[in-house]
Amino acid sequence: xxxxxxxxxxxxxxxxxxxxxxxxxxxxxxxxxxxxxxxxxxxxxxxxxxxxxxxxxxxxxxxxxxxxxxxxxxxxxxxxxxxxxxxxxxxxxxxxxxxxxxxxxxxxxxxxxxxxxxxxxxxxxxxxxxxxxxxxxxxxxxxxxxxxxxxxxxxx
Amino acid sequence: xxxxxxxxxxxxxxxxxxxxxxxxxxxxxxxxxxxxxxxxxxxxxxxxxxxxxxxxxxxxxxxxxxxxxxxxxxxxxxxxxxxxxxxxxxxxxxxxxxxxxxxxxxxxxxxxxxxxxxxxxxxxxxxxxxxxxxxxxxxxxxxxxxxxxxxxxxxxxxxxxxxxxxxxxxxxxxxxxxxxxxxxxxxxxxxxxxxxxxxxxxxxxxxxxxxxxxxxxxxxxxxxxxxxxxxxxxxxxxxxxxxxxxxxxxxxxxxxxxxxxxxxxxxxxxxxxxxxxxxxxxxxxxxxxxxxxxxxxxxxxxxxxxxxxxxxxxxxxxxxxxxxxxxxxxxxxxxxxxxxxxxxxxxxxxxxxxxxxxxxxxxxxxxxxxxxxxxxxxxxxxxxxxxxxxxxxxxxxxxxxxxxxxxxxxxxxxxxxxxxxxxxxxxxxxxxxxxxxxxxxxxxxxxxxxxxxxxxxxxxx
Numbered sequence: 001x002x003x004x005x006x007x008x009x010x011x012x013x014x015x016x017x018x019x020x021x022x023x024x025x026x027x028x029x030x031x032x033x034x035x036x037x038x039x040x041x042x043x044x045x046x047x048x049x050x051x052x053x054x055x056x057x058x059x060x061x062x063x064x065x066x067x068x069x070x071x072x073x074x075x076x077x078x079x080x081x082x083x084x085x086x087x088x089x090x091x092x093x094x095x096x097x098x099x100x101x102x103x104x105x106x107x108x109x110x111x112x113x114x115x116x117x118x119x120x121x122x123x124x125x126x127x128x129x130x131x132x133x134x135x136x137x138x139x140x141x142x143x144x145x146x147x148x149x150x151x152x153x154x155x156x
Numbered sequence: 157x158x159x160x161x162x163x164x165x166x167x168x169x170x171x172x173x174x175x176x177x178x179x180x181x182x183x184x185x186x187x188x189x190x191x192x193x194x195x196x197x198x199x200x201x202x203x204x205x206x207x208x209x210x211x212x213x214x215x216x217x218x219x220x221x222x223x224x225x226x227x228x229x230x231x232x233x234x235x236x237x238x239x240x241x242x243x244x245x246x247x248x249x250x251x252x253x254x255x256x257x258x259x260x261x262x263x264x265x266x267x268x269x270x271x272x273x274x275x276x277x278x279x280x281x282x283x284x285x286x287x288x289x290x291x292x293x294x295x296x297x298x299x300x301x302x303x304x305x306x307x308x309x310x311x312x313x314x315x316x317x318x319x320x321x322x323x324x325x326x327x328x329x330x331x332x333x334x335x336x337x338x339x340x341x342x343x344x345x346x347x348x349x350x351x352x353x354x355x356x357x358x359x360x361x362x363x364x365x366x367x368x369x370x371x372x373x374x375x376x377x378x379x380x381x382x383x384x385x386x387x388x389x390x391x392x393x394x395x396x397x398x399x400x401x402x403x404x405x406x407x408x409x410x411x412x413x414x415x416x417x418x419x420x421x422x423x424x425x426x427x428x429x430x431x432x433x434x435x436x437x438x439x440x441x442x443x444x445x446x447x448x449x450x451x452x453x454x455x456x457x458x459x460x461x462x463x464x465x466x467x468x469x470x471x472x473x474x475x476x477x478x479x480x481x482x483x484x485x486x487x488x489x490x491x492x493x494x495x496x497x498x499x500x501x502x503x504x505x506x507x508x509x510x511x512x513x514x515x516x517x518x519x520x521x522x523x524x525x526x527x528x529x530x531x532x533x534x535x536x537x538x539x540x541x542x543x544x545x546x547x548x549x550x551x552x553x554x555x556x557x558x559x560x561x562x563x564x565x566x567x568x569x570x571x572x573x574x575x576x577x578x579x580x581x582x583x584x585x586x587x588x589x590x591x592x593x594x595x596x597x598x599x600x601x602x603x604x605x606x607x608x609x610x611x612x613x614x615x616x617x
Contacts, residue, residue, distance in 0.1 A: 015413045015417075016409070019412070019420075097408050118412060119412070121445055121448065125412070
């Protein structure tokens, strides 16, 4: 049975988080999602600092990053991740409403694995999230050291 | 607005400058002409003076030789010795030479020629006398010759010759003096012209310089003005860019939420809803999608107006093929006949031109969707001398020609959203792009029979 790995979701918009979780829920991936509201929290989680000091060891299988967040933005988180040897290999997907070329360029320059623009159409959004979730959290073999969560429970 | 003050000012100043230079050139020409004439006259006068001197010399020499001949003759008559005849014969030859020389020198002067004729006959007569006396001495001896001398009119003849020569000399001097006087006057006139003209030119040149300087200062001011306005435009553009980014970004988020939660609502309670309530939820969803498209189109439209235009060679044929291929999924299952002519290469912005084709071909596909067989024609046709005209023709819904003006308007539509979806920005974009390339866009159509959209692009961008 395929194992489900954990997903880190960083997004400051509560509504967007709810929609993303609802989409992930379609494919039973919602249980394994850790949600943070800004870049600082994301870094705390990744570096096991602050309130995440005592969390379970291991990296998420994939990180979904919004760009526009307070305190520390998505691009900065991405940069810090790529600078840190132990975090460099975690796949990162920008999941953002920005279609600006500058954001695209900067993200790819920093080494992002994928850049997905949140579509207005929710069905499209669900499809995109499903593809992402299924690929990164289930199919893709993450780098060693990632947290292995539960077994995938199929919906009856 | 910026250019309003420029033309008349410019023309005035330019006119003055041309006038100044024209006058200076004219003066130069006048001075040059006068100087030339004066110089030529000096040269002529010099030559005339030389000629005069020569003439006078010849006349003196003639007289001297005449006296020499007489002396020789006297010597011979007295002594009968042949050696006295040598100077006589020499003198006679010389006299002949002088005669001929004078004839040449006095050519052209009628009066002098007449006097020369008179002189010549006198001289001939004298020479005849001398010759005759010599012969007498040779043949008849001293007494006969001497008495002939005593009886002759020698003195009177010589006096007449002297007088004639004197007259000719006098005439020569008078002519020379007259010539000198004329030359002096001309030289004075020329000097005046040179000085006056020179002063005027000296005055005009600084004047022209001042005017030019003023003109340059003016232009610098205008350049500065232009630069300021340009930088203002640039900063406005940047603001607009930031504005439209923020607008599109910030408007999309709530849209996404509306759509998302509506869908979730549908999923949640959809099964228990009456059809009409379900329909309400669908309408909300559709409206959201429509708004999303509007925002996207607006963004593209504003970007098209502000971006830098590239100017490269574009293979229109290949571009059209690419667009048709990209749109293949949209016509799957439909019966569409494509008729694409060979299209030339032109100079333009590839990104923008691709948008034009995408819009026009997309429209053709959209508006023919109700026809059993859609016919879409793409090609070129003859236009004005320096432009190429492209067209996209379809046999679809067409439009009423009385609304043709609205066709290219922003957000203007001639069909309802239910009949054919769209935002009404497509053709406005097309027109904007074509205008930026320096071309024109127009259309023809007939309701239910189809529409033809034309656009022209200049050949020598």
